[in-house]
Amino acid sequence: MEGDTALRAVTPGDASAFRAHLEAQELALDTIGWRIKMAKCLFAAAVDFGHIVINPFEKVRAGSKSTNDRFVDVEPQIIDAIIEDVSCLEWKAIITLWRYGGLRAQEPLHLKWNDVDWANRRLTVQDVKRKRQRTIPLWPKVEEALSVLFASAEEGATRIITKYKPGQKLGTQFVRIIRQAGFEVWGKPIQNLRASCQNDLEKAGHRITAVCNWIGNSPTVASKHYLQVTDEDFEQALGASNRGQQSVRQSVQYRTERSRTGSLEDFTNSECTTIPDHAGGCVDPKTIEYPLKDSNLCF
Template identity: 35%
Template sequence: MASIVNRPNRHRWVQFVDTNGKRQTLRLGKVTKKNAEEVARRIEILMSAKISGDSIDGSTSAWIRSLEGKIRDRLAKLGLVEPRAKRKLLGEFLDTYIEERTDVSQGTLDTYIKARKNLIDHFGREHRLETITKADATKWRVYLKTESNARDKDRKWIADSTARRRTGKAKQFFNAAVEQGLIDANPFKHLPSTVHANEKRQHFVDRGIIDDCIKAAPDAEWRAIIAMARYGGFRMPSECTTLKWSNIDFAAGRMTIHAPKTKRHRSGGRRMCPLFPELRPYLEDLYELAQPGDEFVIPWVKRASNLRTRFEAIIELTGHEQWPKLFQNLRASRETELLGIYPAKDVSSWLGNSVPVAMKHYAMARKEIFEAAALKPTGTMPEGASPPAKKSEAETEADAKQNPKQQATAASGADEQEQKKSPRNAGSLQENAARLHSEPSGMMGDTELESVTSTMSTKHSPRASLDDRGS
């Protein structure tokens, strides 16, 4: 049991017997009796925990974190608390952590940098790491969701999925701080960080719309880019930038795709994908235009290329409305189509994701499939039963007379939908495409994008090889 010894000039000591049976004295200096009693009580808790092997309570952990100077060092020397690590400032710690992560891709580093900015904008670079509490982390999460959007001028809030990703990075930073002994516990541990699919932003892009976009594209390269995204299921632009002519085997009907996103997976980021018939003609056309010695299929597409802005301009030429998650929904639309035809295991291997990821983030429920399931039996009908039949013209006409207002509303909606499907300037698509082609290629920042065989070293083309062409 710890006892308090009163010394001259209101100085006080706390004396106790350690686990080895030796009397120890902790000199507190000039403190109040109440403070000395608190120290004595905490020492008794620490001694009891050390003897029994139990963990200490949260309030005692917080009390230890608040200790400074000789008292903390003395308790550490007695083995009652962990040695005091070097105190670090938030900005210094985050900078060091990111600089040392040379094992991750540039895309991952970009997510670290964004999360670091959110933390520093809220806490400040000079904020001491160990003073951030669980309550502080909760306040940061509120700030993150409501005020941290620096990209969009019209709104300060960010999407829940983005907030969860940034929170996950904050957890990662502070887990590292715990491992380094800079803090005792992760104050962000309790915050939600699991990312869920946002069904409101899922959108199946019909083939008719994509075909209009391809017609409005300014050149063969852009026609291939759009086809690769929608009919090849490529991650854009990362998998487009790495595709080489040597990765395409026209004779065998297959492609070897290199995915930077999954480069550190067991597959090494390589996967074998069929050369889908919908995609083949656009790659063949581009192959005919390639120059001898050309290595990459789309050589000008780099990570910084302004792919999104150019594609938005093409969609505008068609008169169709732009859909959310521009390129990712093209990939998701292709995966949804393929999952309706081929086994999920095969489709996921072609497009470079797992079956659970495909189901959670890519596969979409389609209205036409739902309607077909209500009409088309999946097996033998029960005896005496017959499949539902479509309404006759007479029944349809009777329904229209029964509720003409509803029918008129439906017709109006159908007309509006048909108008959306048809380009505003169908007759001038090629003219507008030529005008778009005359504009110089821009440069782009981040795009919202997201594996398993060896690379094809040679390609077999149904047409003449590059080396055999006339110079």
């Protein structure tokens, strides 16, 4: 399509060709999906205003937005080192709430001290995305971070995080904190902390219903965007079998090395030592005479 193509001149074939053009540029699937969705919205509005009759992008697949290919399991030892390195108590609490509380990027900024139920060890989170509240356990590391911050809070303070106001972006500063601690920045730094938290809760054996309630998403969203197979899953799955199969692998490796380094005669003789005495030892198959049968009548 040319830059001055009229809306009514765009056909469904042109729309399909546009998606193929985006794919040929090797753009990320999220980028392709976003551009197709924007085109759908544009032409849908044109239909509503009567400029065109049909939406040529109606049947063009936008593709669902998925973050699976950018999931990073941020291990506790890494995030603990980052928390230890940062000097600001509020940032310590923010990062802890992301990684060990599963909060969204903006949710720590909405917390108030009366949201903390110290007696029952629970924390009420203002779910700004779904516009409702959810209650999560006051997990040990979250409780510790909030306790330290509470001890240093000004008397009469209501908000837990006072350094930033709700709506302020935290991503850029968090990237600086990661680099300052000596680590490389992983993809989607904040979201992957939340995803790692949900993975940990599932691996700990909590019911998916409870985990999704604490994190604030649905099982469908969790399985699509958050719950991932990690290296630890493979290690646990192979743990028992590794011990049982170790001797088998060693035996195969030994036989392979013998076949590579030893002579054919040595290898054959070594095999003969396993034949019982009554078997008569190794026999050259060329010297064996077989009785004449219907199956070997050819001379």
